[in-house]
Amino acid sequence: MIDADLAIVDASELVTVRGAAPRRGAAQADLGIIEHGCLAARDGLIVFVGDERDYRRQVRLGRSGVEIDATGRTVLPGFVDPHTHLPFAGSREREFSLRLQGTRYEEIAAQGGGILATVEATRRASYDALVELGKARLNRMLLHGTTTIEAKSGYGLTLEDEIKQLRVLRALDGIHPVDVVPTFLGAHAVPKEHRRDRAGYVREIVERMIPEVAGQNLARFCDVFVDEIAFTAEEAETILGAAAQRGLGLRVHADQLSDSGGALLAARLGAASADHLEHATEEGIRALARSATAAVLLPGAAFFLRAAASTLGRRLVDAQVPVALATDFNPGSCPTEAMPAILPLACLNFGLSPAEAIVAATLNASYALGLAARTGSLETGKAADVQVLDVPNHLHLVYHFGVNHCRTVVKSGRLVVEEGALAGETWRGHSGKGAVDKASG
Numbered sequence: 001m002i003d004a005d006l007a008i009v010d011a012s013e014l015v016t017v018r019g020a021a022p023r024r025g026a027a028q029a030d031l032g033i034i035e036h037g038c039l040a041a042r043d044g045l046i047v048f049v050g051d052e053r054d055y056r057r058q059v060r061l062g063r064s065g066v067e068i069d070a071t072g073r074t075v076l077p078g079f080v081d082p083h084t085h086l087p088f089a090g091s092r093e094r095e096f097s098l099r100l101q102g103t104r105y106e107e108i109a110a111q112g113g114g115i116l117a118t119v120e121a122t123r124r125a126s127y128d129a130l131v132e133l134g135k136a137r138l139n140r141m142l143l144h145g146t147t148t149i150e151a152k153s154g155y156g157l158t159l160e161d162e163i164k165q166l167r168v169l170r171a172l173d174g175i176h177p178v179d180v181v182p183t184f185l186g187a188h189a190v191p192k193e194h195r196r197d198r199a200g201y202v203r204e205i206v207e208r209m210i211p212e213v214a215g216q217n218l219a220r221f222c223d224v225f226v227d228e229i230a231f232t233a234e235e236a237e238t239i240l241g242a243a244a245q246r247g248l249g250l251r252v253h254a255d256q257l258s259d260s261g262g263a264l265l266a267a268r269l270g271a272a273s274a275d276h277l278e279h280a281t282e283e284g285i286r287a288l289a290r291s292a293t294a295a296v297l298l299p300g301a302a303f304f305l306r307a308a309a310s311t312l313g314r315r316l317v318d319a320q321v322p323v324a325l326a327t328d329f330n331p332g333s334c335p336t337e338a339m340p341a342i343l344p345l346a347c348l349n350f351g352l353s354p355a356e357a358i359v360a361a362t363l364n365a366s367y368a369l370g371l372a373a374r375t376g377s378l379e380t381g382k383a384a385d386v387q388v389l390d391v392p393n394h395l396h397l398v399y400h401f402g403v404n405h406c407r408t409v410v411k412s413g414r415l416v417v418e419e420g421a422l423a424g425e426t427w428r429g430h431s432g433k434g435a436v437d438k439a440s441g
Helices: 025-029 052-058 093-100 105-110 115-124 127-143 159-175 198-215 233-245 262-269 282-290 299-304 312-318 339-348 354-360 363-368
Strands: 002-015 033-042 045-051 059-069 074-077 079-081 146-152 179-187 221-226 249-254 273-276 294-297 323-325 386-389 406-411 414-418
Touching: 002 045, 002 052, 002 386, 025 312, 025 354, 033 052, 033 059, 045 052, 052 059, 074 079, 079 339, 079 363, 093 105, 115 159, 127 146, 127 159, 127 406, 127 414, 159 179, 159 198, 179 198, 179 233, 198 233, 221 233, 233 249, 233 262, 249 262, 262 273, 262 282, 282 312, 294 312, 294 363, 299 339, 312 323, 323 339, 323 354, 323 363, 339 354, 354 363
Parallel strands: 002 059, 002 074, 079 146, 146 179, 179 221, 221 249, 249 273, 273 294, 294 323
Antiparallel strands: 002 033, 033 045, 074 386, 386 406, 406 414
């Protein structure tokens, strides 16, 4: 018998997304669905996945074990959100109003708004204030079924303020069930104090920021925003080369507002991901297809910036590029923590099928973070990161949009969301990460 301390039983659909990562081409639509499926876990890891008959014969749930009835519901891996800008202060709703009146994003940035406006607010914010903001945002993510995120700095743009953001991320990873993968994004924009000395700021990133970030082990990745309003491909290569020498993985904000050569650069450098890609050329897409780089699409940002619907997702999948999805949660171009809001946009505006979108938000997203060996699918030996949705099948995630269907979330084998509410409010540290203090809830 297989001993377990948690089980989820009789799911209408158990969407396993099991198999090798990354998924490319036709394989991106393979969900590995088990009807009337069951899952069991012990000590935070999955120990059984199968149908109800085999579960009843093979699994023994401990006396104090938890059994979750998923009858009539759909069970998925927890969402993995591989591109967020979590640690920031302030908001930019007035810019949003200006854009509704026709002002372009680039014009707002040129007038000192955009990223630099958030930089000012984040520099003023204390470490403790950023931690509290981060906890609230992670709570919202968890309530929508997200169990792992990537989170970037990039709203400090000084050594001190970038370090502050990254330390906030480290603290949040320790006190909240959601796993936080930190990325250094000092090359998000050229700060106003360096506006007349771009080269000097690039040197600051390469010679001071990257060594300090890597030396303190504060980030797993380094990212660069490669676009007309940010950094050139040549500047990005200098920065990413320095990051690679210090052992950081590479990510690229690529071709969001124009064809900046970001996709080509990401593929050539072997970056973990090229993100955005709205203006990627066919040459850039072919280069990604030949590489191990994941394409992280951000349809929420394209929607919020009122970009025209495109076939970007379809083109990438058909070209055999592994496609992931992310929220791009940030205050300027996509202020939402909800991964379920992204899936319909990926289908309706970027051409993915519902099954392709689910794979993009789970296994391929995990691959984009280098985590596919332990999360992103429901398979024995992987972390028990699971969500239970109050829908009869996976198609409802796209069809019945604008509603949070997530009712239950299990993180590392622990119940952290129950019937749509946090199972507690006091998150413990790493020794019990994912546990909640029931007395406080």
